[in-house]
Amino acid sequence: MPKILIVGGGYAGFYTAWKLEKWLRPGEAEVTIVDPLPYMTYQPFLPEVAAGSIEPRHSVVSQRRHLKKTSVVTAKVTRIDHAAKTATITPELGEPWEFEYDVIVVTGGAVSRTFPIPGIAENAIGLKSIEEAVAIRDRVLTNFDKASNLPPGPERERLLTFVVVGGGFAGIEVFGELRSFASALLEYYPQLTFDETHFHLIEAMGRIMPEVSLETSHWVIKHLAQRGAEIHLDTQLSSAVDGVIELSTGESFESDLIVWTAGVMANPAIVRSSDLPVEERGRLKARADLRIGDEDDFVPDAWAAGDIAAVPDLTGGGVGGYCVPNAQHAVRQGKLLAKNIVAVLRGEEPKEYFHKNLGAVAGLGIGSGVFQSGKIALTGLIAWFAHRGYHGLAMPSWERKFRVFWGWWNNFWLGRDIVSLSAVQSPRAQFEQFAARPKPPAAAAPAPTGQIASSGSKNGAAKPANEKAGSKADAKAQAEPVAAK
Structure with a gap:
């Protein structure tokens, strides 16, 4: 076989x-x-995972559960x-x-695919895996927690400044989703205001989303600008050392979250x-x-x-x-x-792959999306429904489809879950902090001062009993001749 x-x-x-x-x-x-990895990741859902709209486990498909006749090796x-x-x-x-x-x-x-830009390898995060999407979500939530305890100033501004590099579909989607996520979070943080949150997308080309028409891409830019997000076209990232963003235009600002989506x-x-x-x-x-x-x-x-x-x-x-x-x-x-x-x-000839692009669909946050198929372009709420409908049905297996749609239904009535689980990156930290440890062995107690003096030892160490007896006998033998004289 x-x-x-x-x-x-x-x-x-x-x-x-x-x-x-x-x-x-x-x-x-x-x-x-x-x-x-023991699962397949449905990557079109990663922006929604990063924005808390989809449960992370629902956007992956277990290989062992669904490949029942295949030998799975992790x-x-x-x-x-x-x-x-x-x-x-x-x-x-x-x-x-x-x-x-x-x-x-x-x-x-x-x-x-990254470029040798100073600071990117040390500070940026990609969006190719479920782990990266979860880390982005937790970072946004954690930054809001930290910023709410700080007075207005540079540190608070740095925590609430978010940067996405790359204006393709993945970049625009996570950019729009994070903007929507941050706006929704402000309801729970009365200490913070909308004007204190800053979103920057950096694109080296003169346009975004090449998969859609120029007119549709212009609508996306205008729509995101109305929501308080800024897109830098014809702009390159020069440096990101220590989170200090330096652009080819000379502009500079600080950020605590840099998402890299500029190619694969x-x-x-x-x-x-x-x-x-x-x-x-x-x-x-x-x-x-x-x-x-x-x-x-x-x-x-x-x-x-x-x-x-x-x-x-x-x-x-x-x-x-x-x-x-x-x-x-x-x-x-x-x-x-x-x-x-x-x-x-079976001894037959293989067929050639031929697939004409059906179009492009993207979500830009709750209730906002964009759809392009040929000359037909849809924007706003109807495009958002098209985005969710297409990707929800494209998710492999009915088991996974049900979980995704059920999660969306719950969020419609209950809102997004805004609990940060950043502690899972170091799950043993609290246990290790309070765990009881064996006491170190006790040091040997020093001998009494009098015992040390009677020994006559130069280094002050007490001698054994037989050494003490010998010393007294020697002293007596030395004293007898003196008495005879």
């Missing part, structure tokens, strides 16, 4: 395994998926030797081992540790049928999809001729990839 190894459990990897379970016949192939693939058809799997605990496969599917996704790159930990062909931008070379290779030739039994792969966009709408790295493509590529693998196993 052929062994299929899927490297990466994101959109493309999860959907490939999910659909293989559906389309493979019993005993036709054995599927193994390897990922450092570990990293640290080496792919396709010439020998082996992969090195390295768990967090224990020794690495070699995994032999017949077919490999590389869907390792992407990571945040193919996961280098996987791409650089394999013998599979890579294109100039660091992605795996892929054909339109999702086999690794180029138009002229392909690597047998090797497939790739999602953000890690440079898949040609046959519709002509992609950037540079390739599919853009987003969830819309990754999900559909994963589904087709499963069909193509099954087809090849």
Whole structure:
């Protein structure tokens, strides 16, 4: 029975395994998926998680719960030797081992792409994982708590100044959601005012959200400005050392939260540790049928999809001729990839990936959104409903869909949950602070002063009893001759 190894459990990897379970016949192939995390993250929900509109656990999908016929390995693939058809799997605990496969599917996704700007590596946070979204949410809440106890001044202003770098969909969504979140929090902090909260979005290009029309992007800028948020176009971040934001325009201010959303790159930990062909931008070379290779030739039994792969966009709408790295493509590529693998196993020809962009939809906070499909553009409340409806239904499995919609329904009546759980970053701190500890061993008590004097020892240490007796006998022997004289 052929062994299929899927490297990466994101959109493309999860959907490939999910659909293989559906389309493979019993005993036709054995599927193994390897990922450092035991869940798939639905990344379009990360901005809402950061703003407290979605429970974090509801925006992830358990691999073990939903991949019932697939062997799930929670570990990293640290080496792919396709010439020998082996992969090195390295768990967090224990020794690495070699995994032999017949077919490999590389869907390792992407990571945040940063630039060597001073202070970014030390102070910024990305928005690619559920952990980052939760940390952003907790930081906003914690900063409001701290600021409410401070008098007006520079420190209070720094805590209430929030910066997002990158004006793509992810950046605009988290920017709008955080602005909405902060405005809602002011109800619970009477010490703070709206004018004390500052939101800055920094974009190096001359426009935001290239996926929508210029007119729609202008509406977004105007709408966010009316809500007290500032967008800096044609502006680069020069430095963020110690939270001091310095812009290419000469403007400078301080911030305690910097969210980086300025692009992604193919996961280098996987791409650089394999013998599979890579294109100039660091992605795996892929054909339109999702086999690794180029138009002229392909690597047998090797497939790739999602953000890690440079898949040609046959519709002509992609950037540079390739599919853009987003969830819309990754999900559909994963589904087709499963069909193509099954087809090849059965001696059939794979199909080419062809998907025309359905449009773009984004949430900008409670009750506000933007939708673009061709020349049709919607903004405001109706676009917000379209955003939630589309992503709610796109969430894998009815179990997860129900949890997401149920959470939204509860928030409609009860409001957002504004409890900060930042203490989970150091859960043992309180226990360790008050935990009883063994007392140090008692030091030996010093000998009495008189005993030390009678010993005659230069270092003042008491001598044993037999040494004392010997000293008295010697003194008596010395005294007898003197008396005789």
